[in-house]
Amino acid sequence: MNSRRAKSDGDGDRPVISRRRISESTIRRLSIYYRALSALEGEGYHTVSSKDLARREKLTPAQVRKDLSFFGSFGTRGLGYPTKELKTRIAAILGVDQTWNVGLIGAGNIGSALVSYKEFQKQGFVINAIFDNDQRKIGSNHKGIVISDIKDLAAEVKKRNIQIVVIAVPAAAAQQACDVAVEAGIKAILNFAPINLKVPNGVTLRTENMAMEIEYLSFTLTNHMRPIPT
């Protein structure tokens, strides 16, 4: 197991990743493992093998082991992975072992749904500012949060130490909202508008494109295809 990681084995710290490029798919699967481990912990399992995890999430054992091996060596041969500890380790890798302050731009349909969504908060993503440009909404109270003018975004970001911004405005306004967030120093943006936003280097953008998902469904229905497992 003499891996090429030069780092001496004193790890009790946050793992140093970088070096090797981790694929997007691996990171997404980490989220999957994290949720599975939470469930398994609740079901009383103290250890779990790559085989168990794989079967549960429709993956292969080798994939599970390979993914985890990018970040360290967490298992015990002959036994498997310690459920609770692996969950903790993955939480640290994903950064969900801490609280993130989230700002929401756009207090409309989807924005309201997100504010009411408890799971995000439980995972450590706390919406503590909402921005809009509609004067009728600004100043009103939305689930305990007063809606701010988007013009005050930079100031609020600083004041509340906001690290992530969610964009939930109409597509036509999304690039503008994005620019405001970037200008305020935001490095991570989750976008719900169905367009390709431009962000400078160093800013991570993820776009949640529901149209794409439902069009995938109509494609399979139209072409009588076998589904590709998610």
Add this chain to the structure above:
Amino acid sequence: MNSRRAKSDGDGDRPVISRRRISESTIRRLSIYYRALSALEGEGYHTVSSKDLARREKLTPAQVRKDLSFFGSFGTRGLGYPTKELKTRIAAILGVDQTWNVGLIGAGNIGSALVSYKEFQKQGFVINAIFDNDQRKIGSNHKGIVISDIKDLAAEVKKRNIQIVVIAVPAAAAQQACDVAVEAGIKAILNFAPINLKVPNGVTLRTENMAMEIEYLSFTLTNHMRPIPT
């Protein structure tokens, strides 16, 4: 393991789509092209080259051409693709040149947002039934649609010719809702609950997992990584 060769047997599907396996990424990019072409058409472009499309959506020209080539040969050498016609062709491939009847299970936060979402309807995805198991909601009118008891799902699916079901119930109830839909003969499901649903062969399931996206963001923030372009 995949016994579905499905090749070489002359049984022709309706469209000219090659029987080669089209990758999921290609289909997702088709959605991207479709939206880009709609925009380009609005901007008055009569033709568009793979280079233009690629630059606009941060892809490579070769990728665009390769994707399209799986479905036919739509371009003119030396000139590019005819915007309007290519859009029409992609619409037919994706199946967005027709209307799909969509049933929504779960009239909560996210469900309400979806019902209010005009874009889906414009794209031909029309929600014309809503199901819930909360007696206080059943029978009430939600944006012009009367909420039905989930027990009546099979009957409504038949009556309204529903082809796609959207699941927007709490994770704990999602598998049950899914089973009801499958039992009613539904072949395409869009799931918003953050769990891995089990569906039989022949049913396409897509899961919109927002937790995964936001965890990806916290991963990049935590590890000071370069974003991977979406």
Add this chain to the structure above:
DNA sequence: TAATATTCGTGAATGAATTCACGACGTGCC
């Protein structure tokens, strides 16, 4: 303690997706 059964971790092999590179074909201009 020894023998057997598991399961991890990881290089190597395989498979899939993307990019390259070039011939074919079309346009536009003189």
Add this chain to the structure above:
DNA sequence: GGCACGTCGTGAATTCATTCACGAATATTA
């Protein structure tokens, strides 16, 4: 028409991701 140029379509090369397969380490049982 002939030439210069642009762009498609596509097999080949390349890059990237997944799976295989096996040695090493640990657990379990007698």
